[in-house]
Amino acid sequence: MIIAFYNEKGGVGKTTLALNLAYLLKWPILTNESKATLLKKTMPENAVVHLKPNQPFPQLKKDANVIFDFGGFIDERLEKGLGMATGVIVPTRNDFGTLQGTIESIQEIKEVNSNIVVGANSISTPRSGEKVNRNFEDVSQMINKYHPDIPVVQVKYSAYIEDIHINKVSLQTLHDRGGLTKYHTTTPLKQIKKLYEVFK
Ligand SMILES: Nc1ncnc2c1ncn2[C@@H]1O[C@H](COP(=O)(O)OP(=O)(O)OP(=O)(O)O)[C@@H](O)[C@H]1O
Ligand SMILES: [Mg+2]
Secondary structure: OEEEEOOOOOOOOHHHHHHHHHHHHOOOEEEOOOOOHHHHHHOOHHHEEEOOOOOOOOOOOOOOOEEEEOOOOOOOOHHHHHHHOOEEEEEEOOOHHHHHHHHHHHHHHHOOOOOEEEEEEEEOOOOOOOOOOHHHHHHHHHHHHHOOOOOEEEEEOOHHHHOHHHHOOOHHHHHHOOHHHHHHHHHHHHHHHHHHHOOO
16 A cells, blocks of 8 residues: 655644654655655664655555655655555644645645545644534534545644654554553554555
């Protein structure tokens, strides 16, 4: 399976979620990011394929297991990469500018790939007594207003998701350690699994 992360908007969590998924599935990451510093310092050396600016996008086999982390900039190779993917995960945040960019990005992706899931990322925990998470509901309502066919999956704000570059192990590994770590990683792990299970 080829899983691509894309959103023209920056800082939405493409690289962070790609890293978490790469550790979980034990798959390599292919990126077009100019420096790819975070990827290189987090992943084992041979697990990051760094596309140079003029390097053509590789033709991968259908049964390849790889994750694409695309920077949010214009790159002619994007069309080929997104088209080749089994599915595209579009992380977003809950602010107006980002949501607008996300809606436009989905439109762009749909031209080459209709298998899309939005990750409503860095969602804060609802205040005590609140039955629904308004923060998440706002994102899914906004996305589904323009793209009613696209599933929206919640990914909570979690230090364990963020600290992948320090821990360098999957959320599953942390979860299996038990105790408090298990408690804190249960929900993020479930949510990250849900992001790609939509494509199976
Ligand atoms: N679920 C999360 N919980 C906590 N922190 C998060 C989460 N997702 C992302 N972050 C944090 O948000 C910041 C931006 O994330 P990241 O660099 O992955 O975004 P990006 O979309 O790859 O950005 P760019 O477009 O610059 O490549 C990082 O500091 C990251 O650790
Ligand atoms: Mg990135």
